[in-house]
Amino acid sequence: MRLAEQAAPMPLAPDARALLEVKGLKVRYGPIEALHGIDFAVAKGQLVALVGANGAGKTTLLRVLSGVHRQSEGTIGFDGTDISRLAPHRRVALGICQAPEGRQVFGPMSVEDNIRLGAYRRQSADLNERIDQAYVLFPVLKEKRKLSAGTLSGGQQQMLAIARALMGEPKLLLLDEPSLGLAPLLAAEILRVVDRLRQQGITILLVEQNARAALAIADFGYVMETGRIVKAGTGPELLQSEDVKRAYLGM
Amino acid sequence: MLSQFLQFLFAGLTVGATYALAALGYTLVYSASGMINFAQGEFIMLGAMTASALVAAGVPLLLALALAIAFTTLVGVTMAKFAVEPAKTTSMTSLIIITLGAGQVIRGAVQISLGKGNHALPGLSDERPLHILGAALVPQAIWIMGLALVIVLVLFWYFNATMHGKALVATSHNRLAAQLVGINTMGILTFSFALSAALGAIGGVLLAPITFTSYDAGTMLGLKGFVAAALGGLGSALGAVIGGLVLGIIEAMTAAYVSSAYKDAVAFILIILLFVVAPHGLFGAKSSHRV
Ligand SMILES: Nc1ncnc2c1ncn2[C@@H]1O[C@H](COP(=O)(O)OP(=O)(O)O)[C@@H](O)[C@H]1O
Numbered sequence: 001m002r003l004a005e006q007a008a009p010m011p012l013a014p015d016a017r018a019l020l021e022v023k024g025l026k027v028r029y030g031p032i033e034a035l036h037g038i039d040f041a042v043a044k045g046q047l048v049a050l051v052g053a054n055g056a057g058k059t060t061l062l063r064v065l066s067g068v069h070r071q072s073e074g075t076i077g078f079d080g081t082d083i084s085r086l087a088p089h090r091r092v093a094l095g096i097c098q099a100p101e102g103r104q105v106f107g108p109m110s111v112e113d114n115i116r117l118g119a120y121r122r123q124s125a126d127l128n129e130r131i132d133q134a135y136v137l138f139p140v141l142k143e144k145r146k147l148s149a150g151t152l153s154g155g156q157q158q159m160l161a162i163a164r165a166l167m168g169e170p171k172l173l174l175l176d177e178p179s180l181g182l183a184p185l186l187a188a189e190i191l192r193v194v195d196r197l198r199q200q201g202i203t204i205l206l207v208e209q210n211a212r213a214a215l216a217i218a219d220f221g222y223v224m225e226t227g228r229i230v231k232a233g234t235g236p237e238l239l240q241s242e243d244v245k246r247a248y249l250g251m
Numbered sequence: 252m253l254s255q256f257l258q259f260l261f262a263g264l265t266v267g268a269t270y271a272l273a274a275l276g277y278t279l280v281y282s283a284s285g286m287i288n289f290a291q292g293e294f295i296m297l298g299a300m301t302a303s304a305l306v307a308a309g310v311p312l313l314l315a316l317a318l319a320i321a322f323t324t325l326v327g328v329t330m331a332k333f334a335v336e337p338a339k340t341t342s343m344t345s346l347i348i349i350t351l352g353a354g355q356v357i358r359g360a361v362q363i364s365l366g367k368g369n370h371a372l373p374g375l376s377d378e379r380p381l382h383i384l385g386a387a388l389v390p391q392a393i394w395i396m397g398l399a400l401v402i403v404l405v406l407f408w409y410f411n412a413t414m415h416g417k418a419l420v421a422t423s424h425n426r427l428a429a430q431l432v433g434i435n436t437m438g439i440l441t442f443s444f445a446l447s448a449a450l451g452a453i454g455g456v457l458l459a460p461i462t463f464t465s466y467d468a469g470t471m472l473g474l475k476g477f478v479a480a481a482l483g484g485l486g487s488a489l490g491a492v493i494g495g496l497v498l499g500i501i502e503a504m505t506a507a508y509v510s511s512a513y514k515d516a517v518a519f520i521l522i523i524l525l526f527v528v529a530p531h532g533l534f535g536a537k538s539s540h541r542v
């Protein structure tokens with residue numbers, strides 16, 4: 001039996017105002033439906049984790065939130081407005097920035113050009129100061145700023161992808177498996193940075209296969225399974241839940 | 252001997268400069284969208300034919316050239332907006348067929364409205380040739396080479412020093428990431444068509460005073476431009492420029508020292524050799540290193 005079928009009505013992220021509110025989202029790739037009706041919310045200022053096995057539809061959901069793939073049904077509300085039909089670049093302008101799965105840096109371009117391009121919708125007089133802030137967060141990128149991004153290690157490319165997304169001055173930061181493929185120490189370092197960004201007040205939706213690590217720092221979490229959200233709760237609640245322990249934490 | 256060789260070299264560089272502009276057009280669209288716009292040659296013809304029709308109607312030369320370039324640019328934008336963008340989610344094959352079809356439409360429309368004959372266009376300045384080491388150089392050839400050089404320099408500045416140019420380059424490297432940093436990739440596509448149409452038209456109005464033009468002149472020029480772009484590694488702007496000049500020079504030398512009957516065959520022989528020997532172009536541009 002699916003977890004969803006035994007669950008009570010899905011609780012949404014608590015707290016006053018939802019920055020992101022998704023209702024009845026269905027998404028298909030050609031004839032195949034990948035998301036079968038997703039409802040969830042992300043409250044302002046929170047770090048929300050989205051966990052689930054490979055192929056559950058986490059990346060698909062983030063792609064639809066950024067607008068690079070269209071839903072077939074459902075609505076996406078952001079900061080009080082309906083953005084369901086908005087083009088991707090307009091969503092970035094509103095403050096939805098994503099560090100995508102697989103980093104997707106502009107390989108042949110310099111590290112600094114990658115960072116500058118992150119601010120494509122945020123060209124302001126203090127741009128150079130903001131670039132310096134990104135270098136404070138990831139000092140290694142400053143050392144390598146003249147090198148082409150493709151020459152960086154996997155961990156450094158991940159830092160670059162996050163720095164690039166931060167240059168868009170996100171109101172909502174979408175992170176798709178930022179620790180994937182990284183050595184454990186580096187993965188832990190990335191998650192520490194994510195935690196610090198939340199403390200600075202950025203709302204974050206964090207997708208992770210490493211459910212334990214993600215839920216440990218999250219205010220709220222959702223568990224996805226084959227295109228559905230099957231469980232929701234605060235980080236500690238989900239970490240304690242027997243279903244989640246069995247299915248995702250290998251206990 | 253030297254004067255003769257110089258003469259042929261000038262001829263090659265002159266026509267090569269227009270191939271280079273056409274090749275840059277292919278390169279721009281390819282970079283922005285990964286597709287090859289087989290209507291590129293028709294932009295060259297449309298620019299030249301529109302200018303010659305306007306001049307024939309009594310419009311002053313410079314105004315006629317500007318209007319012809321603007322009109323061709325508008326056709327490029329229209330093509331991107333109404334033929335290419337709506338089909339962007341379909342296969343590459345259908346996109347290529349769409350550009351071939353759009354090219355046929357442009358050629359047909361010009362044939363119907365301006366006829367099948369050859370059309371002339373006055374040059375930018377008087378026609379007394381300069382003599383350099385015994386070789387004659389017509390002023391129009393100097394205009395072509397000079398303006399092509401200016402355009403190439405402006406383009407390099409645009410790609411390397413402006414945010415919009417870098418956005419186009421970024422889109423060529425990773426379309427998804429470009430969308431995620433807020434680049435309007437559809438806008439970039441339209442812009443690349445506009446710019447490539449303008450480059451084609453500029454080449455067309457500059458070349459027409461030397462070669463004449465007609466409704467069907469775009470086919471061969473388009474093919475030559477494509478060969479030049481492919482020589483340069485399709486996607487490399489510098490490669491496109493070098494490819495254009497190399498093709499122009501080899502053609503001129505073939506016409507001079509072998510036979511002018513083989514001049515047009517050069518491009519086809521080169522493209523076949525290229526596919527066999529160096530599928531990534533002569534100038535080493537890897538597919539990942541565009542513009
Ligand atoms: N481009 C695509 N075309 C077709 N099916 C896809 C595509 N991307 C993902 N899918 C399918 O959608 C489902 C969800 O995939 P994905 O969103 O990548 O999951 P996750 O990120 O949770 O691992 C999977 O069954 C996957 O095979």
Ligand SMILES: [Mg+2]
Nearest residue numbers: 058059060101
């Ligand atoms: Mg994924």
